[in-house]
Amino acid sequence: MTSSSPGGSDPLRATPDGTAAATAHPATAAPLLELSGLTVRLAVEDGSRAVLDGIDLSLAPGEALGLVGESGSGKSMTVRAVTRLLPGGAEVDGTVRFEGQDVNAMSGPELRAYRDRGVGMIFQDPRAHINPTRRIGAFLTEALIRNRGTGRREAEARAAAVLAEVGIDSPERRLRQYPHELSGGMLQRVMIASVLLAEPRLILADEPTTALDVTIQAEVVGILDRLRRERGMGMVFITHDLDLALAVCRRVAVMYAGRIVEVREAEELHRRAAHPYTLGLLGSRPSIDERADRLDAIPGRPVSAFESGPGCAFADRCAHVQPVCREERPELEPFQGGLVRCHRVAEIHSRQDQEASA
Amino acid sequence: MTTLAAAPGAPAGTPTAPGRTARAPLARLRRTFGISGILAGVFLLAVLVLAVAAPLLAPADPNAQSLLDSYAGPSSAHLLGADGIGRDILSRLVFGSRTSLLGPALVVSISLLVGIPLALLAAWYGGLVDATVARVFDLVYALPGLLLAVLAVALFGPGLTPAVAALSIAYVPFLARIVRAAALQQRNSPYVDALAVQGFGVVRITVRHILRNIAPVVLGQAAIAFGYALLDLASLSYLGLAVQAPTSDWGVMVSDSDALMKGYWLPVLAPGVLIVLCVLSLTVLGARISGERPQSYLRLRRGATKRSTTKPSTTKGAGA
Amino acid sequence: MTNSPDVSTPDLSTSDAVSVAGLSKVFRVPAGKGGQTRHTAVDEVSFRVPAGGSLGIVGESGSGKTTVARMLVGLERPSAGGIAVLGRDRTAPARWAGERNRRARELQIVFQDPYTSLDPSQSARSAVQEVLRHHSGRQGTGRAGDRSAGGGLTAERLLDQVGLTERQSLARPRDLSGGQRQRVAIARALAAEPKVLILDEAVSALDVSIQAQILNLLADIRTETGIAYLLISHDLAVVRQLCDTVLVLRRGRVVEQGDCGAVLDDPAEDYTRALRSAVPVPGWQPPNARV
Numbered sequence: 001m002t003s004s005s006p007g008g009s010d011p012l013r014a015t016p017d018g019t020a021a022a023t024a025h026p027a028t029a030a031p032l033l034e035l036s037g038l039t040v041r042l043a044v045e046d047g048s049r050a051v052l053d054g055i056d057l058s059l060a061p062g063e064a065l066g067l068v069g070e071s072g073s074g075k076s077m078t079v080r081a082v083t084r085l086l087p088g089g090a091e092v093d094g095t096v097r098f099e100g101q102d103v104n105a106m107s108g109p110e111l112r113a114y115r116d117r118g119v120g121m122i123f124q125d126p127r128a129h130i131n132p133t134r135r136i137g138a139f140l141t142e143a144l145i146r147n148r149g150t151g152r153r154e155a156e157a158r159a160a161a162v163l164a165e166v167g168i169d170s171p172e173r174r175l176r177q178y179p180h181e182l183s184g185g186m187l188q189r190v191m192i193a194s195v196l197l198a199e200p201r202l203i204l205a206d207e208p209t210t211a212l213d214v215t216i217q218a219e220v221v222g223i224l225d226r227l228r229r230e231r232g233m234g235m236v237f238i239t240h241d242l243d244l245a246l247a248v249c250r251r252v253a254v255m256y257a258g259r260i261v262e263v264r265e266a267e268e269l270h271r272r273a274a275h276p277y278t279l280g281l282l283g284s285r286p287s288i289d290e291r292a293d294r295l296d297a298i299p300g301r302p303v304s305a306f307e308s309g310p311g312c313a314f315a316d317r318c319a320h321v322q323p324v325c326r327e328e329r330p331e332l333e334p335f336q337g338g339l340v341r342c343h344r345v346a347e348i349h350s351r352q353d354q355e356a357s358a
Numbered sequence: 359m360t361t362l363a364a365a366p367g368a369p370a371g372t373p374t375a376p377g378r379t380a381r382a383p384l385a386r387l388r389r390t391f392g393i394s395g396i397l398a399g400v401f402l403l404a405v406l407v408l409a410v411a412a413p414l415l416a417p418a419d420p421n422a423q424s425l426l427d428s429y430a431g432p433s434s435a436h437l438l439g440a441d442g443i444g445r446d447i448l449s450r451l452v453f454g455s456r457t458s459l460l461g462p463a464l465v466v467s468i469s470l471l472v473g474i475p476l477a478l479l480a481a482w483y484g485g486l487v488d489a490t491v492a493r494v495f496d497l498v499y500a501l502p503g504l505l506l507a508v509l510a511v512a513l514f515g516p517g518l519t520p521a522v523a524a525l526s527i528a529y530v531p532f533l534a535r536i537v538r539a540a541a542l543q544q545r546n547s548p549y550v551d552a553l554a555v556q557g558f559g560v561v562r563i564t565v566r567h568i569l570r571n572i573a574p575v576v577l578g579q580a581a582i583a584f585g586y587a588l589l590d591l592a593s594l595s596y597l598g599l600a601v602q603a604p605t606s607d608w609g610v611m612v613s614d615s616d617a618l619m620k621g622y623w624l625p626v627l628a629p630g631v632l633i634v635l636c637v638l639s640l641t642v643l644g645a646r647i648s649g650e651r652p653q654s655y656l657r658l659r660r661g662a663t664k665r666s667t668t669k670p671s672t673t674k675g676a677g678a
Numbered sequence: 679m680t681n682s683p684d685v686s687t688p689d690l691s692t693s694d695a696v697s698v699a700g701l702s703k704v705f706r707v708p709a710g711k712g713g714q715t716r717h718t719a720v721d722e723v724s725f726r727v728p729a730g731g732s733l734g735i736v737g738e739s740g741s742g743k744t745t746v747a748r749m750l751v752g753l754e755r756p757s758a759g760g761i762a763v764l765g766r767d768r769t770a771p772a773r774w775a776g777e778r779n780r781r782a783r784e785l786q787i788v789f790q791d792p793y794t795s796l797d798p799s800q801s802a803r804s805a806v807q808e809v810l811r812h813h814s815g816r817q818g819t820g821r822a823g824d825r826s827a828g829g830g831l832t833a834e835r836l837l838d839q840v841g842l843t844e845r846q847s848l849a850r851p852r853d854l855s856g857g858q859r860q861r862v863a864i865a866r867a868l869a870a871e872p873k874v875l876i877l878d879e880a881v882s883a884l885d886v887s888i889q890a891q892i893l894n895l896l897a898d899i900r901t902e903t904g905i906a907y908l909l910i911s912h913d914l915a916v917v918r919q920l921c922d923t924v925l926v927l928r929r930g931r932v933v934e935q936g937d938c939g940a941v942l943d944d945p946a947e948d949y950t951r952a953l954r955s956a957v958p959v960p961g962w963q964p965p966n967a968r969v
Contacts, residue, residue: 045389070885071856184739213738213912218956222964240886243958270960284890286919288942288957294897295919297890301855317887548795552863555751556809556870557782559775567797 031058032202032234033082034097040074040081043089049306051077053258054094056332061201062232064225066245066266068281069255072304075238078255079204082236083119084111098202116147120195122224124207126187130179137175140194162193166223185216192224196231203228203235210239221248242281246270254278257313258305264338274340274349277314312343320348395646398639405636409455416449420606429622441625442616450606451628457607458633461522461600462587466533466580468526473534474576478564481541491538495531503528503590511599518591521600525590529583536579540572578648585640592633608633688762688769695874695906696727696750696785701759703745703930719745721930722759727874727923732900732907734917734938736953737927743910746927747878750908751787764873783813786867790879792859796851802862803847806833809869836865840895857888861895868899874906881916893919914957918942926950 038055041048052074059065069075080086082096084103096103098118106114123129130139140162141155150158156175163171166189179187188208195203205224209217225248228235239245245252246266254262254269254277262275273279283296300317309315311326318325324343332341336349387396408415417437427444430436438447480491503525510524511517544550545568553563569576594600595609603610608629617625688697703720720742727733737743748754750761752771760769763784772778789795797805810833837847840861851859860880867875877896881889897920899905911917917924918938925935926949934947945951958964 070887214914214956215738215952218958218965225964241958242886243960243962246960247958247962247964281886284887286890286893286915288915288918288954288959291918291939294894295890297894298887299891301857301888302885548789548791549797551751551753552787552789552795552866553797554753555782555785555787556812556866557775557779558812559778567800571797571799 030100031097032061032063032099033057033059033236035078035082035094036097037094038078038081038096039093040077040086041091041093042087043091048089048091049304051258051305052081053305055258055260057253057260057263059202059234059236061234062229063251064228064235064237064249066249066252067236067238067255068240068242068245068252070240070302072257072302072307073255074258074305075255076206077258079121079206079236079238082204083115083121116143117198118200119202119204120198120200122188122191122195122203122205122208124210126191127179127184129191130187132179134178135175136177136179136182136190139179140175140190140197143194143198159193159197162196163190165196165227166190166193167219168193185212185220188212188216188220189223192220192227196227199231201233203233204238205235206238207240208237209244210241217244224248242278243270243285254281257303257308259313259341260332260339261314261341262338263332268337272336274335274338274345275314275342276318276320276348280317312341320344391643391646394642398642398646401635401639402643405455405459405632408452409459412452412456416446416452418446418449420445420449420453421604422446429617429620429625432624438628439622439624441611441614442620442622447611447625447628450611451608451632454606454608454611454629455632457518457601457605458588458592458609458636461518461591462584464522465525465529465587465591466584468522469529469533469583470576470580472526473530474537474569476530477534477537478541478568481538481545481568482560482564484545488538491534495535498527499531499535501528504593507590507594508599511594516599516602518600521591521594525587529587532583532586533576533579537572537576540575541568544568544571575648578644578646581640581644581647583644585637585644588640589633589637688760688767693729693765694726694762695729695731695764696725696733696908697762697765698726698746698750699724699760701746701749701761702757703742703749703754704757719930720749720756723927723930723932724759725925725932725935727906727908729873730900730904730906731923732909732921734909734911734921734924735927736911736914736917736924738912738953740929741927742930743927744878745930747787747876747908747910750876751785752781779813782872783870784872785874785876786870786872787876787878788860788863788867788880790882792856792863792883793851795863796859796866798851801848801850802837802842802854802865803833805862805866806836806847806869809866810836813870831869831871833865833869836869837862839868839899840865841891855888857884857891860884860888860892864892864895864899868903868905872905874908876908876910877920878910879912880909882911882913889916896920914942914954926953 035055035057038052038057039050040052041050055074055078057065057078067075067078077086081092082098082103084096084106086092092104098114101110101114103111103114130136137156137159140159141150141152144150144155144158145152159175160171163174168174168186168189174182174186174190179190182190188211191208203224208224209220212220221244224235227233235249237245237248242252242254246269249266252264252266252269253260254275256277262269262273262278264273269278270282273282277298280296280298284298286292286295298317303313303316305313309326311324311328312318312321312330315321315325322344328343330341330343332339334340335342335345342348391399422445424440424444427436427440428442430440430444432439436446436448438451440446441450476491480488506528507521507524510520514520541564550563550568553567591600592607592609592612595607596613598610598613601607601610611629612626612633614625617623688699701720701723702718705717705719706714707717709715723742723746725733725735735743735746745754749756750763752768755771756769760767762768763781766784768781772781796802800808810831833847834844842858842861842865846854846858847862851862854862863880881892884892893916896907900907907920909917909920921938923936924938924941926933926941926947928949933949934941934945941950942954945954
């Protein structure tokens with residue numbers, strides 16, 4: 001079961017005209033998840049506000065994709081759009097396709113089946129998503145018994161087996177416990193177990209370890225990663241922690257103000273990030289190995305899609321800003337093996353290369 | 359009570375708020391109180407004007423009798439007709455608003471004066487202080503206010519004073535419990551800790567910060583209590599235990615069974631409708647002031663939620 | 679580098695900004711069937727922060743790091759041990775207002791959550807002004823008068839120092855972003871002109887790009903004022919960036935303490951090593967993940 005994720009090494013697949021895609025993976029399977037031009041506007045008191053602005057993304061079966069961004073970037077809204085769990089009154093443009101099927105056109109039963117067997121969600125705060133008055137066993141087996149018609153005994157046996165797989169000791173005893181008897185890290189493992197039981201083809205993990213201690217985070221992420229690989233499930237891993245995303249995912253998409261600003265192989269991203277925002281994020285983070293004189297902080301604060309002007313959303317915080325950045329919206333275009341949404345990326349990097357060689 | 363004065367406009371009135379376009383004051387009012395809240399407010403304001411300017415507004419002397427006009431129907435002389443001894447009903451209603459509002463106003467004021475300090479004390483110190491205050495409240499809460507008032511009247515004789523005194527005591531827990539709960543929530547906020555670390559004393563923190571922040575809740579509950587007190591006092595007056603007969607009072611007017619038996623319903627119905635409308639308006643307005651608005655999940659409030667919360671229902675900025 | 683833990687009174691003779699000895703906190707927690715159990719949140723913790731120094735207290739949830747901070751500022755009473763700040767004992771609660779205010783001018787704190795640590799109905803400027811007014815005209819703590827005597831410490835200057843515009847300083851907290859609110863909280867703490875500032879996970883809830891701004895700001899403030907920091911954090915990288923010395927706490931006990939670089943680069947204890955190796959850095963792989 002150690003089949004490494006098929007495909008997944010090609011950031012360009014997100015664009016319909018990606019030329020490198022053909023060369024890198026001539027026989028790429030149909031994408032598991034495909035977002036194209038996804039735009040979401042939420043209703044507010046006086047009209048509506050854009051939170052997502054033309055998201056193009058695709059995910060191969062078994063691939064792990066990181067979605068990184070700060071508050072207001074729209075990363076959580078993206079997974080909500082994928083599961084059709086947007087707040088009421090939201091206007092959606094563009095398409096979300098799961099295994100080729102348009103999610104927004106699904107009928108009631110189709111949607112239920114999709115949410116049951118297609119996607120599984122893991123949230124930041126498991127305590128808020130597990131009914132506190134019911135035992136762990138009931139939480140884990142409910143979907144199996146109700147939706148799949150599995151017998152109670154068999155469902156419990158499977159639940160216990162999965163709990164053991166996520167590293168929980170004496171699983172039979174845990175099934176009889178209540179959520180409050182388990183620590184946050186344990187509960188997050190229970191949440192992962194519940195997702196595994198449904199055997200979805202796609203896992204959406206929304207900041208699954210943000211509320212956990214680092215040592216627990218490492219364990220939980222390790223378990224998630226191993227099981228995902230063993231079962232060949234696709235995963236969208238949402239986090240604000242770029243380093244974590246790089247460690248867990250093959251490919252990482254950086255979001256800013258409801259748009260994707262850079263997509264790149266994880267290994268490449270940390271060595272050769274191209275977008276000024278991605279570079280800013282990398283420079284903002286203090287290092288555990290050394291003390292910087294000063295951190296290269298990005299000025300200003302992150303904005304949401306509805307707050308950004310007609311041009312590049314990052315323009316106000318960017319050191320390389322030119323008039324064109326404020327007027328014209330940059331497109332997501334291939335650059336050095338990845339995709340970058342920046343008017344001046346080629347210019348900036350050629351200048352830096354010159355400086356480096358001089 | 360002075361600290362409460364600024365409160366009702368507080369949720370809406372943020373003239374210095376940046377990034378927020380100045381809206382017409384009416385639209386802002388509507389956003390805060392809703393149509394029903396505005397209607398209730400306008401009605402109550404009208405009643406208040408009636409009470410204050412009664413001598414100017416009343417068409418006649420409320421106590422002037424004229425046996426010729428006994429049970430006269432509505433006419434240009436008596437817009438709402440006259441009662442059994444020929445007193446002008448409209449004038450009696452106008453003057454009656456004074457006693458009808460004065461009683462509840464006293465009840466609520468006294469209850470607040472007693473209840474707020476007790477509630478703040480309980481919320482701040484917690485532990486034994488809180489437990490003791492809570493037990494006393496429970497005890498008083500168990501006694502129906504009307505029963506207490508009847509008891510007081512039995513001891514001290516009928517009149518507005520014993521009735522108001524008894525109801526004031528009975529209303530303390532009704533107000534103080536809400537104040538305590540709201541204050542407790544503030545008490546556990548880090549900003550209160552920060553003020554304590556800055557060296558500020560208990561009184562300053564509770565009055566200048568906590569009370570100011572819970573003022574909408576206090577005012578809202580006070581408005582609701584006002585409605586209940588109005589109803590209670592009207593009932594007592596109806597029974598002849600509070601306001602006494604010659605004085606015009608809505609409760610007393612409703613008790614005019616003589617008119618009803620003779621088939622004249624207007625002298626009874628008019629004050630009854632006023633009582634109901636007042637109580638209704640106060641309840642609606644009270645709920646609106648304390649922030650019980652029909653919640654819209656669609657409303658986006660920038661920065662209103664913590665970054666760490668992930669409840670799916672939060673109206674968080676935009677994802678992330 | 680470890681302090682001798684058996685001293686139960688802090689060393690008052692030193693010029694240390696903070697000196698803590700044998701500090702313990704035992705909470706009584708209700709157990710099942712109406713009983714009570716005792717939970718030792720902080721267990722015999724000793725450390726010192728030299729004047730103008732900066733100590734990071736690192737630990738995971740349940741390590742007792744926040745309880746230490748709350749005891750230092752007087753929000754929680756120690757069960758045992760002693761605390762001295764600027765050589766003055768503050769183990770027992772302040773008895774009168776003068777003492778309370780003096781302590782306020784010695785040590786201040788910035789909390790984690792920028793959304794709840796400001797009074798929602800107070801603008802940044804009025805929050806800072808309130809503190810300035812409260813402490814003006816009262817006896818300073820010796821060196822405290824320097825800045826106010828010279829240039830006149832005003833709310834405008836403080837808010838400008840933390841990088842808030844005039845418009846932002848007039849806004850209520852709900853109209854400010856998380857980073858802006860945290861700047862207000864820092865300005866409010868600095869208004870008392872403390873010699874020591876506790877930062878209780880003060881940058882943890884902020885976006886990465888904002889966190890960097892605040893860390894730079896804190897470094898600048900330290901250079902300008904010579905203030906001492908006590909940074910409570912779960913984030914080793916943040917501690918490394920801001921602190922000279924570090925103390926690792928686990929379940930209320932000190933695991934290891936010493937020079938920040940030395941402890942983080944070459945941990946003596948297994949726990950510190952585990953803590954360090956769990957941090958995702960470039961090239962890091964989750965355990966069990968090797969294919």
